[in-house]
Amino acid sequence: MLGNRQAKTNQPLKFLSYPIIFLLIFIFMLGVTTYALANENVVKVEANVLNVRLGPGLSHEIMTQVNEGRELEVIAEENEWYKIRLAGDEIGWVASWLVDNTEIMAATNKVGVIINTEANIRQEPSTEASILGKAGVGDELIVLYQESNWIQVRYLGKVAWVHSSLIDIQKDGALTSKANAQIQDETSETDLSEVFIKTNGTNIRSEPTIDSPVLKKARAQEVYSIVSEENNWFKIDIGNGEMGWIASWVVNLSSESLDTEKPQVTSLAEATIVIDAGHGGHDPGAVAETFNEKDITLSTALLLANKLKSLGTNVILTRDADKYITLNDRVYLGHLKKADAFISIHYDALETENLMSGTTSYYYSEQEEVLAQTINSELEKGLLPNNGVRKGNYFVLRENQQPSVLVELGYLNNDYDLTVVNTLSYQQNAANNIYQGLYNYFSQ
Ligand SMILES: [Zn+2]
Numbered sequence: 001m002l003g004n005r006q007a008k009t010n011q012p013l014k015f016l017s018y019p020i021i022f023l024l025i026f027i028f029m030l031g032v033t034t035y036a037l038a039n040e041n042v043v044k045v046e047a048n049v050l051n052v053r054l055g056p057g058l059s060h061e062i063m064t065q066v067n068e069g070r071e072l073e074v075i076a077e078e079n080e081w082y083k084i085r086l087a088g089d090e091i092g093w094v095a096s097w098l099v100d101n102t103e104i105m106a107a108t109n110k111v112g113v114i115i116n117t118e119a120n121i122r123q124e125p126s127t128e129a130s131i132l133g134k135a136g137v138g139d140e141l142i143v144l145y146q147e148s149n150w151i152q153v154r155y156l157g158k159v160a161w162v163h164s165s166l167i168d169i170q171k172d173g174a175l176t177s178k179a180n181a182q183i184q185d186e187t188s189e190t191d192l193s194e195v196f197i198k199t200n201g202t203n204i205r206s207e208p209t210i211d212s213p214v215l216k217k218a219r220a221q222e223v224y225s226i227v228s229e230e231n232n233w234f235k236i237d238i239g240n241g242e243m244g245w246i247a248s249w250v251v252n253l254s255s256e257s258l259d260t261e262k263p264q265v266t267s268l269a270e271a272t273i274v275i276d277a278g279h280g281g282h283d284p285g286a287v288a289e290t291f292n293e294k295d296i297t298l299s300t301a302l303l304l305a306n307k308l309k310s311l312g313t314n315v316i317l318t319r320d321a322d323k324y325i326t327l328n329d330r331v332y333l334g335h336l337k338k339a340d341a342f343i344s345i346h347y348d349a350l351e352t353e354n355l356m357s358g359t360t361s362y363y364y365s366e367q368e369e370v371l372a373q374t375i376n377s378e379l380e381k382g383l384l385p386n387n388g389v390r391k392g393n394y395f396v397l398r399e400n401q402q403p404s405v406l407v408e409l410g411y412l413n414n415d416y417d418l419t420v421v422n423t424l425s426y427q428q429n430a431a432n433n434i435y436q437g438l439y440n441y442f443s444q
Helices: 002-015 018-039 177-183 293-311 327-336 366-379 415-421 424-443
Strands: 042-044 049-053 062-067 071-078 081-085 091-095 110-114 119-122 131-135 140-146 150-155 158-163 167-169 194-197 202-205 214-218 223-230 233-239 242-247 272-277 314-317 341-348 359-363 386-391 404-411
Touching (some): 062 091, 071 091, 140 167, 214 242, 272 293, 272 327, 293 314, 293 424, 341 424, 366 404, 415 424
Parallel strands (some): 272 314, 341 404, 359 386
Antiparallel strands (some): 042 071, 049 062, 049 091, 071 081, 110 167, 119 158, 140 150, 194 223, 202 214, 233 242
16 A cells, blocks of 8 residues: 555656756746846946947847947847847847956957058958958057957947957057047046047037937037047037037047148059949949949949059958948048048939930049049040039048049940940940049159
8 A cells, every 4th residue: 555655656756757857947947047137137338339230140230339338238148149229129239248247358448550461351250251451550440359369349330350460459558649539438537638520520419429419510620629538438519508429539639640741642553542332232322124333333443443453552442342331431441541542433323214324523622623634534535425524512522531533434224324334344444444544643
């Protein structure tokens, strides 16, 4: 009887064999983990500027950026990435190693200087990863994160990677004034009294965050008094007793860089040329039946780049792949590289089909007319009719402090142009003509 009863009471335990018990413990632990996350669901941004991406990984597009010190609500976690909720209930993802509740310390607010040789700036920490651009010897980059062989940096507003052998992480004392401004932390007394605006359209905001409302847009060369400093933002006096905030990384702290004129180059081989392939990514530009403007601006830009590189010219492309680059970033790249010329490549379209045909060269300020004329007189020899040189109020011309010209290389809604423009022979010819125009311009 006794044995029988024992056997009966043992029955449920037997049923709960070891695998089942482990499973129950596991389910219980999952519950605990979720609970813990719910209790510690706010993280603080450690990096100088943190990208918020559309998905959990560096390959996902950047949707916005948040600044150091900002607190973020974490909803979920996946592979060292946090799913976060932003103002307005937007959902994004941030790298867990760039916020403060992880064991890995982010290398915050450090500046790296490119040493020895020109460095490839890559999208991922691998020599196989695509190259976003190049940084020259002496160029400074904000360091976001250090791994043994790769350094994560901020490059033209994006997270990118440089091989650790090419970059020297600076000690705080050895920085330039601009880099120093970027490592100031918290609200601090500053002996910096003024900011100098570098680019037209620089945002002055109501709060020290990039998502706060824009109070006004500053113009290049304007000067504002600094009232205080907080998390890499300057509180500035914008007149009539009003205050605004401006990001430290978009301004100069001394007028030096405005005064230092680069010596005049006397040949195209010595020049630095920015080639800007119009549109890209979610911006197709003009649309033809089988291709978009963004495709042929890129292929033409690459042909021109190759031609220039073979001469030894320092060529910088605003994009070398099908990706979206803001107009501001395009112009900024030219300023950053002190480009001797900025050439923006486009193809046209009008509302009415077959109204116009051929090529046109645009400039904005009077002193750029010669560059436009010199390029255009070569485009006149091209395979399509030429419409001459015109003044054009384009952002990449108007906001550009470097000599800039925008060429329209044919109409995508002209039946004849359309048979020509998407061919290698046409694009090579157009690239050769622009090259010859630049060559003549710098030989003058
Ligand atoms: Zn265009």
